[in-house]
Amino acid sequence: MRVIICEDYNEMSVRAAKLVACQIAIKPNCVLGLATGSTPIGLYENLIEMERVGEIDFSGVTTFNLDEYYPISPENEQSYRYFMNKRLFSKVNIDIERTHVPNGMTDDPEAECERYEKMIDEAGGIDLQILGIGQNGHIGFNEPDKELAPYTHITDLTPETIFANSRYFESEAEMPKQALTMGVESIFKARKIIILASEGRKAEAVKSMLSDKITPKCPASFLRLHPDVTLICDKQAARLL
Numbered sequence: 001m002r003v004i005i006c007e008d009y010n011e012m013s014v015r016a017a018k019l020v021a022c023q024i025a026i027k028p029n030c031v032l033g034l035a036t037g038s039t040p041i042g043l044y045e046n047l048i049e050m051e052r053v054g055e056i057d058f059s060g061v062t063t064f065n066l067d068e069y070y071p072i073s074p075e076n077e078q079s080y081r082y083f084m085n086k087r088l089f090s091k092v093n094i095d096i097e098r099t100h101v102p103n104g105m106t107d108d109p110e111a112e113c114e115r116y117e118k119m120i121d122e123a124g125g126i127d128l129q130i131l132g133i134g135q136n137g138h139i140g141f142n143e144p145d146k147e148l149a150p151y152t153h154i155t156d157l158t159p160e161t162i163f164a165n166s167r168y169f170e171s172e173a174e175m176p177k178q179a180l181t182m183g184v185e186s187i188f189k190a191r192k193i194i195i196l197a198s199e200g201r202k203a204e205a206v207k208s209m210l211s212d213k214i215t216p217k218c219p220a221s222f223l224r225l226h227p228d229v230t231l232i233c234d235k236q237a238a239r240l241l
C-alpha cells in the first residue's frame with residue numbers, strides 16, 4: 001500500500017481529487033466507486049471546482065456507491081443517496097441515471113444486493129474506488145466480525161458504528177440498525193483503490209490497517225493484499241504510524 005501523509009484535511013482532499021481527475025482524464029467513461037461520510041466531502045468539493053473550471057468532465061462517468069442504510073428513504077437527509085445528490089451529483093455534469101446507490105427502500109434486500117453486484121459487473125467493474133475508514137476499521141459497512149461477506153449484502157451495524165453515526169440523526173433511535181453494503185470482494189474487484197483518513201479519531205484504525213495482523217476484526221487490513229491501494233491521510237490520522 002502506498003501511503004501519502006498530508007499536512008491537513010485540505011491537502012488530503014486536493015491530492016485525492018487530483019488522482020480522481022487523472023482517472024477521468026485517462027478514461028472519460030470510467031466507473032468510480034464512491035463513499036460517503038465526512039471524510040470525502042473535501043474531495044467532492046475539489047472535484048466540483050475542477051469541473052467548473054473545465055479541468056474534468058463527469059458526463060461519461062458511471063458511479064457506484066459503497067453502501068446505504070437499511071431501511072431508509074432517498075428523501076431522508078441522512079440517506080447516502082441524499083448525501084451524494086447534495087454533495088456531488090447535483091453540482092456536476094453527471095447523468096443521474098448512471099449514478100447508483102443501493103436501494104434502501106427495497107422490500108427484498110437479498111435480491112437488491114444481488115442486482116447491485118451484477119450491475120457493477122455489467123458496467124465493466126470499478127476503475128477507481130474511493131474509501132473512508134470507520135473508527136473500528138470498517139470499510140463500507142463491512143463491520144469487524146469473525147468472517148467477512150464477499151459480495152454486496154445486508155448487514156447489522158455494530159453498536160460502535162451506531163454510536164459513531166447516530167450524531168447525524170436526530171436521535172440514536174432514528175438511526176437504521178442495518179445497511180446494504182458492497183462486500184470485501186466487491187471492493188477488491190476495483191482496479192485501483194484510494195482510502196482516505198483524517199483526524200486523530202482514525203489513528204488507531206489506520207495503525208491496525210497498516211501494521212497489525214490481517215484479520216476480519218479490522219476489515220481494512222485486507223487492503224494490504226490488493227495490488228493498487230493508496231492511503232491518503234492527514235498527520236493526525238497518521239500519528240501512530
Ligand code: GLP
Nearest residue numbers: 035037038039132133134140141
Ligand atoms: C460510514 C460509512 C463508511 C465511512 C465511515 C467513516 O459508516 N459507511 O463508508 O468510511 O462511516 O465516516 P466518516 O468519514 O464520517 O468518519
